[in-house]
Amino acid sequence: MESIRVAVDVGGTFTDICILDEETGQIRVEKASSTPSDPIEGIMNGISNAGIDLSKVALFSHGTTVATNALITRRLPRTAMICSQGYRDVVEIRRGNRNELWDAYKDMPGSYIPRRDRLTVPERIDFEGKVLTPLDDKAARDVARILKRRGVKAVAVCFINAYLNGSHERRMREILKEVMPDVPVSISSEVMAEIFEHERFSTTMVNAVSSPVVVDYVDRLGEKLAEGGYKRDLLLLHSGGGVMTPASVRDFSARLAGSGIAAGAIASRHIAGLCGYENAIGLDMGGTSTDISMAYKGELRVTNDWFIEFGYPIRFPAIEIVTIGAGGGSLAWTDPAGSLKNGPQSAGADPGPACYGNGNMQATNTDANVVLGRQGPTLAGGKITLKAELAAEAVAAVAKDHDLTVPEAAEAIVKVANANMADAVRIISIGRGYDPRDFALVAFGGAGALHGVDVARELSIPAVIVPPNPGVTSALGCLLVDVQHDFKESFLKAARNTTPEEIEARFKAMETEAVMRLSHEGVDGKDIVLQRSIDMMYEGQWRTLTVPVPGSITDIKGLTDAFHREYEREYAYRRDDTPVEFFNLQLKAIGVVPKADLAVHEPTGVRPEPASRREVWFDNQPHANTPIFTREDLPAGFEIAGPAIVEQFDSTIVIPPKSVAHVDKYLNIVIKLEG
Template sequence: MTLAKPLRIGVDIGGTFTDLVTVDSATGELSMSKSFTTPADRTDGVLEVLAEGGVSLGDVSQFVHGTTTATNAVVERKGGRVGLISTAGFRDTLEIMRINRERHYDLQWASPVPLVPRRLRFEATERVDYRGRVVTPLDTEALAATVAEMKAAAVESIAVCFLFSFMNPVHERQARDVISRVWPEVPVSISSEILPEIREYERSSTVVIDAYVKPVMGAYFENLETRLASGGMECGVTVISSGGGIVPVAEAKATPVRTLQSGPAGGVIGAAHLGAQSGYRNLLAIDVGGTSFEVSLIEDGVPSRTTEGFIEWGIPFKIPLVDVKSIGAGGGSIARVDPGGLIQVGPDSAGSEPGPVCYRKGGTLPTLTDAYVTIGLIDPAYFLGGRVELDAEAAREAISGQIAGPVGMTTTEAALGIVRVAEATMVGAMRIVSTQRGYDPRDYAMIAYGGAGPVSAVELARELGVGTVLVPRFPGAFCAFGGLCADIRFDFVRSYLRRMEELDLATLTTLSEELVAEGEAAMSRIGVTAPPMMQFTADVRYSGQNFEVNVPFPPGEVTEATIERVVDNFHGEHLRLFGHHKEDEALEFVSLRLAVIAATGKPEFTPPGPQGSAEAKGSRQLFSSSGQIIEAPVFDRSTLPVGWAHPGALIIEEPDSTVVVRGTNDSTAIDDLGNIVVSVAESG
């Protein structure tokens, strides 16, 4: 008898660290490892963290991967050389954008450089009208000559985006056939498959991003698969998608744009699962890693979702996303003094190379981590459980020379100022996803993860009026854990722009049936045989609005009652979001969406028994919430049993993170699942 392979593993590549979480299927035991990310070849970091965790690849039954590789390729402009083919007259859509500016009153502002330069943007003779009717057939002979020209220009991938192709994709499919005949080897992305919905600029940008990262992601995934297989792993790689599901690596290679924000999405899915298991279904999830701060809202156990994002201003994309607000305020975020004499933190980061000054890897600019070390929030001798000793004196010297001196502060005051500026920036991001969208943060608990998340979480919660902070086990590798909580998920969309009173119910029924058929085909393609769950939603707006509100859409045959439900759903959601609605205002139906979901097995939470004495292992001075210097006891998390509790300020250390409670009126406990739960007082 062949025994089932016992290990399920999640690997997440961040800007500073590559994280591993393993789950032993036989015992339920969880374990964690971390290693530095290796930007030159990120697969090196994956293999290093697997070795650090003692993983035998022959024992792996599931490998779930979250990665920022696609995002980094765009941010660093290290993607492929893309050629874009557009409808004649629309060559410059990427540069015209929305005819707006990032900063309206900055005379020195420069428009962002498109991912495809003008010399590599080509036009095709074709036209489809807004109803999907062919007005001008595609000139295939001219297109073949254009492809030959693109081949001579040494493009590495081709993006195709024709006007109104979301209504009728015939010309884009013909164009792909022509490209494949003239140049079979070149990767091709067509907008009617990547994003079959209205809005030409966003559709152009999204298909270009897909083509831009396709050579990079294809090479990365192939290298990863090869190295894992050579190490003895027999199961396939699955990848966390931007929408918070997992898909086989072949699907990720086919549409790599859907791996944007892969890692953060995994963390939010893990937070929703753990929160529900712990009795907290309404959560603000915060992830503070080495390069960024991410926050997301979870309502009744379901993460907020959106269909729009941007990597930087001027490079938008429209794909199904877990709604994560991200800012440059992580542990590696660089601190500086601006021309006005104020301390600024981020958005640029020291990353893993050269990293913060205290890493002793060549970094010279002070960071948030250097500030944490300087004021005692992190023990320099216990970083990564003592595997790496930080240079506290180098951190102090960098802050003293570059921050404290210019602003006329002591080194300690400057370090505290860096922390407070970073935390104020984080609070601002949290208000965007909560109060600015109609949610009261006082109605939510907070779950904090990422290596630096538990350091600041309690003070962030106090500022927002959040009464409870939850810190899971292995917070520094929680995004890797989250991938193991994700279901298989595919998302589909069709635009059908009509005023509500003009909707053709038969056409809408056909559209819904086509989406269901696509979803069933996708699941069948990857070997899922059980009937998946189908979730329909619709994008609706008031006539003349330039944005939509996504609302539930009843499944099945579309009837007048279906539309009445959608209208009621829209008015209710618009009222909740914006505080008003107009029932006599004309509405427009914009797009129909379908999420197709196959459930997967989720990790069980079995807290480990305590290892050693639960007594404090020492103490450190820190600044309390009220600004007083206090002596706080320091505990080792591995020694704290279920039911342990302690009042007042304290520090709890573990190899991948540090929990800091600065409030003398707060209280901390270990719950039944081994989570740290902090009850946050209004006044520290």
């Protein structure tokens, strides 16, 4: 019987495999070395190492960085774009803004599709969706033949005002399919039907250039799994926090950009919910970077403003994540003004921190934690031995530059890293109108639990949650998601100029399409959930806020009142006398995937003794004989008063003084901070 669920998260160093037994709720994990040249090899190695019988797998879910890496490295197939005459340079002109506002000498990255492959055809639709100039079929066929001779592997079709009337784009696709039947074609009116042409063109371009890479990867992985006995659809995590089937990937491949980091956010929300917290901030700290997410009242914050490379936005809804260069390998350095800095430069996995003994002699966060005694002498269950003398030597160089003792320098390095992460948390919480004191912090990743309590204390967050397997929490997130599609339709009208019936009719049309798509993917009608929302703004603005619509629309005033409340929460300001405009109608269509319950553990009353003791520094004070516990020995119901350290295969948990840790029934460690 199919009773196993498998989730795979491919990282830069390791491929994490999470295996859930549906009958017992028990989870086990496996790691395999990632194979950057072909991630599928690392996945299959991990499956083999874990002894998984694919014929017994009921669900296989996967978070992938294939699309992200292809866009970053620009290892992309030759792709063409067809535009209305006069609009071939929209993606090159962009918005005229810069990522570094004051750096006028930093060149923007070039377009994913060079100008020579951006061709035009005569056609024109006006601002109301009326045809002014019909599509020239002869010119369209000439362009199709040119692209066939050039051997392009994908095509993006982006016509001006197609968001109102996509008939010309659909006709262009028909002509391309006649000439090049095997070449995927992305049209902007289906990929992103939104008014702003640069954002629409850019999203369609990203979708087109990533399509051949992603589809090839998904097809090959699906074949490998089928050869092993897997009989169901491969589910792929997308940036919006749901999963897609291979059939949807063919049309919306750009949704897989940002797939990998979304899984951790989903897992942190779920784990916080198990611990009784509706509001949660996820702190996923790895070797190079930290990803921070936020869930409020059980819902993850979602954004439409994101990108892989600045200047080329991807307007698909995505879980909002703030990423900074703070990880175990982040380097400590001194700027020209004499201030101690931390990251974003990193020692990476090779050569790694100084204590790895691979030649790096510049102090990192890992070296500082080794000097402070917070990080033990080994990693990965003893597979990696850390050289404390090399860590001390690297930190001593920082101490000399700043006239500090070695422990003081190590403490300073850690404090700078914590301050950087706290600032990033402020961006996603205080900067969005939320009070961090109303949240729990879920600390995971290889290094998250080392720093989690200190970050929480700086922000007055009252509780820190550390999952049972912090290093593979992102893989767990892949097991906790549903099939999800997002639909969007432009609706540019002042609130006073529309009716509930008009909006309701537009939503009903989207819902019909959503149900058809989910049914095509095998989702039963009783498992379909539809969630409505509207992008709204004050008249004269062009930035919008998304306001949830809880049910059928019966009056416009209820919508505008909800917008005023949301605006006040976000900006601490509202203007009830200012007219409101609608911008987009949005629909999230969810096909609920049954979730297996995690195993529940009853308190045993056993109080394990520390596995060892060592000196650990906190607040520039040595705490001799600090107890060191082994995570696997800690039963449900066990409490630990700080200072203490908990070590496990994939992470180390720091419980500082003035904090108390409790092991809950799911074996999460919940750390409460005094005061």
